[in-house]
Amino acid sequence: MxxxxxxxxxxxxxxxxxxxxxxxxxxxxxxxxxxxAVTLFFMLLSGLQIxxxxxxxxIGQQSGFGFDNAxxxxxxxKVGGEVxxxxxxxxxxxxxxxxxxxxxxxxxxxxxxxxxxxxxxxxRDLATGRVVHFxxxxxxxxxxxxxxxxxxxxxxxxxxxxxxxxxxxxPRDVADHLRLRFAHDGRYNVLQKLSYAGVLFVxxxxxxxxxxxxxxxxxxKLPFLLDLFGGRQTARTIHFLVMFALVLFFIxxxxxxxxxxxxxxxRSMITGWxxxxxxxxx
Amino acid sequence: MTRLALSRRRFxxxxxxxxxxTLSGCFDPLGNRDSSVRGVLETANSLTYRVQRMLLxxxxxxxxxxxxxxxxxxxxxxxxxxxxxxxxxMAGENFASYRLxxxxxxxxxxxxxxxxxxxxxxxxxxxxxxCVEGWSCIAKWTGVPLAGLIDQVRPKTSAxxxxxxxxxxxxxxxxxxxxxxxxxxxxxxxHPQTILAYGLNGAPLPVSNGAPLRVRVxxxxxxxxxxxxxxxxxxxDLAAYGDGNGGYWEDxxxxxxxxx
Numbered sequence: 001m002x003x004x005x006x007x008x009x010x011x012x013x014x015x016x017x018x019x020x021x022x023x024x025x026x027x028x029x030x031x032x033x034x035x036x037a038v039t040l041f042f043m044l045l046s047g048l049q050i051x052x053x054x055x056x057x058x059i060g061q062q063s064g065f066g067f068d069n070a071x072x073x074x075x076x077x078k079v080g081g082e083v084x085x086x087x088x089x090x091x092x093x094x095x096x097x098x099x100x101x102x103x104x105x106x107x108x109x110x111x112x113x114x115x116x117x118x119x120x121x122x123x124r125d126l127a128t129g130r131v132v133h134f135x136x137x138x139x140x141x142x143x144x145x146x147x148x149x150x151x152x153x154x155x156x157x158x159x160x161x162x163x164x165x166x167x168x169x170x171p172r173d174v175a176d177h178l179r180l181r182f183a184h185d186g187r188y189n190v191l192q193k194l195s196y197a198g199v200l201f202v203x204x205x206x207x208x209x210x211x212x213x214x215x216x217x218x219x220x221k222l223p224f225l226l227d228l229f230g231g232r233q234t235a236r237t238i239h240f241l242v243m244f245a246l247v248l249f250f251i252x253x254x255x256x257x258x259x260x261x262x263x264x265x266x267r268s269m270i271t272g273w274x275x276x277x278x279x280x281x282x
Numbered sequence: 283m284t285r286l287a288l289s290r291r292r293f294x295x296x297x298x299x300x301x302x303x304t305l306s307g308c309f310d311p312l313g314n315r316d317s318s319v320r321g322v323l324e325t326a327n328s329l330t331y332r333v334q335r336m337l338l339x340x341x342x343x344x345x346x347x348x349x350x351x352x353x354x355x356x357x358x359x360x361x362x363x364x365x366x367x368x369x370x371x372m373a374g375e376n377f378a379s380y381r382l383x384x385x386x387x388x389x390x391x392x393x394x395x396x397x398x399x400x401x402x403x404x405x406x407x408x409x410x411x412x413c414v415e416g417w418s419c420i421a422k423w424t425g426v427p428l429a430g431l432i433d434q435v436r437p438k439t440s441a442x443x444x445x446x447x448x449x450x451x452x453x454x455x456x457x458x459x460x461x462x463x464x465x466x467x468x469x470x471x472x473h474p475q476t477i478l479a480y481g482l483n484g485a486p487l488p489v490s491n492g493a494p495l496r497v498r499v500x501x502x503x504x505x506x507x508x509x510x511x512x513x514x515x516x517x518x519d520l521a522a523y524g525d526g527n528g529g530y531w532e533d534x535x536x537x538x539x540x541x542x
Contacts, residue, residue: 045309054416061347061410063417066354121310126414127535128313128320134542135326216412217334217541220342220501232410232418 022186024274028150033269035143040246042136045120047243048113049129055101055113057240061231071237076102076111083111137211144204159188160197166190182260184277199249203242210239315535324537331539335469338541344475344500347408347420356421356482358490359413361450361462364510369449377494382478384431386515387441392434396480396494402426405477413504414536423498424481429472432516437468441516444471445523446497446508452530464508464529465520465538466499475500478511503540505531 025033055074058064073088074096085101087094098104103115105123116122120132151157166189173190176182183189188196212218213225213235229235257265268274312320364370372380377396385391406424413419428444448462470476478495480487487493492509499506506529520526525533532538 050416053414056417058417061351061418062353062420064354065357065419116307121313122307123310123313125313125535127531130414130537131320131323131327131535132309132312134330134537135323138326138329214412214416215542216344216410216503217338217501220344221334221337223345226345232412236416 019184019276019278021273021275023272024186024268025272026150026154026156027272028147028154029156030269030272032143032147032150035139039136039140039143040250042120042132043140044243044247045118046129046132046136049119049121049124050126050133051240052113052119052124052129053126057237058233059230059237060233061226063233069233072240074101074113083109085111137208140204141208144200144208147200160193160200162190162193162197166193180259182256184260184264184275186274186276195249195252199246203246203249207239207242207246210235210242214239313535327537327539330537330542334539334541338501340469340473342501344409347410349408349422351420352408352422352483354419356411356491357417357419359504361452361509362490364450364489366449366451366459366461369510373489373493380494382495382511383513384435384516385513386445386517387438388435388516389438390434390436392431399426399478399480399495403430405474406481407475407477407498407500409475409498409500411504411507414531414540422481422483423477423479424484425477425479425495425498427474428476428478428497429474431478431514432468432471435516437516440518441468442518443467443516443520443528445515445517445520446511447513447515447523448508449510449512460524460530462508462510462530463523464497464506465517465523466497466502466506468516470499470501473499473501501541505529505536506540 054063056063056070057072058069059071060069064070070088071090073086075086075088076083077086078084083102084095085097085099085103087096087100096102097109099115100113101111102109103112104110105112105116112124119129121128148157151160170190176189177191209225210229212222213229214232219226219232225235226232229238264275311317312323314320380396381393382395382399383391383393403426404424405427406422408420408422411419411421432444443465444467445465446463448464450462451459452462453460466476475498477498479492479498480495482488482491487496492511495511496509497507497511520528520538524530527533528538529536
């Protein structure tokens with residue numbers, strides 16, 4: 001087998017200076033990372049299936065039928081001779097034919113909130129969406145608890161919490177990110193810490209708790225949840241917003257992996273080993 | 283209106299590529315209720331049931347609201363105007379001939395008229411109705427606590443469930459009309475907020491909301507709260523009813539315990 005350094009020599013280039021390999025990600029971190037990846041994929045697509053049964057979001061305890069407390073509605077309506085997909089956000093309507101409200105199903109259009117590739121199953125099936133969603137909800141919570149216990153024990157949790165030094169470096173770190181200049185020193189920079197801590201300590205608990213607030217059984221036991229989130233329908237709206245934030249996180253996360261060197265990043269999340277930059281010069 | 287629409291042709295091309303190239307449809311077999319993978323996923327429902335049963339004491343009540351939070355009529359859903367002959371006739375005479383039958387695994391079967399039910403101690407509660415679709419609606423319900431009726435018929439020790447059989451036909455199957463039915467365990471049946479409601483927002487329960495009687499099971503979703511109730515049967519086994527899953531929607535893939 002040819003090693004990387006032999007290839008470099010063979011192509012007659014000066015061997016590049018390479019940093020050393022460090023054991024970056026512990027087994028517990030790697031397993032929970034991929035469990036979340038799979039779980040959140042299923043939760044998102046089954047969640048959108050569930051949302052299709054009532055594609056409206058409201059503020060308050062109940063849904064307004066005799067009054068209007070909707071903040072988002074996805075539907076279809078007839079304009080002239082043609083049916084349009086209409087999305088209404090805070091009272092302003094947008095024609096979203098093809099994306100939302102009226103989408104392709106097979107080789108024709110149908111009145112449906114989301115296209116089939118965004119939901120599990122691809123066709124309308126609330127019962128199955130709920131079965132998938134609630135199975136992975138248990139997996140999600142179990143993974144969170146396992147991660148929390150392991151990270152408390154092995155010190156990973158401390159790596160994620162921003163320090164005073166991090167906060168002072170924040171402006172420089174933002175500037176570095178904007179110039180796409182990344183440091184690979186095997187430590188989290190402050191923006192990474194803030195986004196991972198934000199996902200794990202804010203978004204995840206919030207999406208679990210707002211999910212429980214929608215459960216008539218759970219709020220009989222934990223009625224304060226209804227007051228905390230301002231009612232069942234507000235909780236449903238927050239649940240949806242946090243989903244949106246997690247999707248944004250996912251997009252930025254994957255983008256950063258690609259920009260920072262996808263092979264090295266992926267290797268560290270599969271084998272644990274990560275190649276750092278050559279030693280920093282002061 | 284702002285235009286964000288795609289041209290039809292461009293969209294259909296994109297959609298076809300997306301569905302061919304991505305995971306679309308891969309998980310559609312989960313919709314098959316005999317699929318073994320679905321069977322594994324459904325074990326989570328029994329976990330949910332057991333955990334909620336463990337945590338939910340009989341004194342944990344669903345939130346009750348104030349009069350000011352009744353801001354609209356109760357939204358009717360499911361059957362709203364049964365066409366069944368026996369029901370039409372009864373409704374025509376204002377349910378004067380209606381008799382609720384309670385039987386099954388009991389020592390003292392019972393038949394009661396609507397007037398007799400109205401003469402029993404009543405409970406009124408302003409609660410939030412949560413539909414499985416995702417919407418909620420707050421209304422005031424008045425009715426007879428089911429716990430009292432159950433004590434009156436003296437259940438045998440083997441009784442575990444109450445089955446509600448209803449007047450309304452949901453669809454016509456090969457073997458005749460399929461009528462709505464539901465079931466709950468005795469734990470929920472004896473809960474203080476579980477009532478057979480004959481009143482809604484201070485008036486008699488209208489036909490669209492389930493007249494003459496509908497059950498309220500406040501710690502579960504709307505489809506558990508059967509409307510147009512014909513009879514109550516106490517049983518130890520749900521297999522004899524419908525397709526054996528404990529309810530009309532349960533036979534169509536929805537979970538029997540709808541606390542979430």
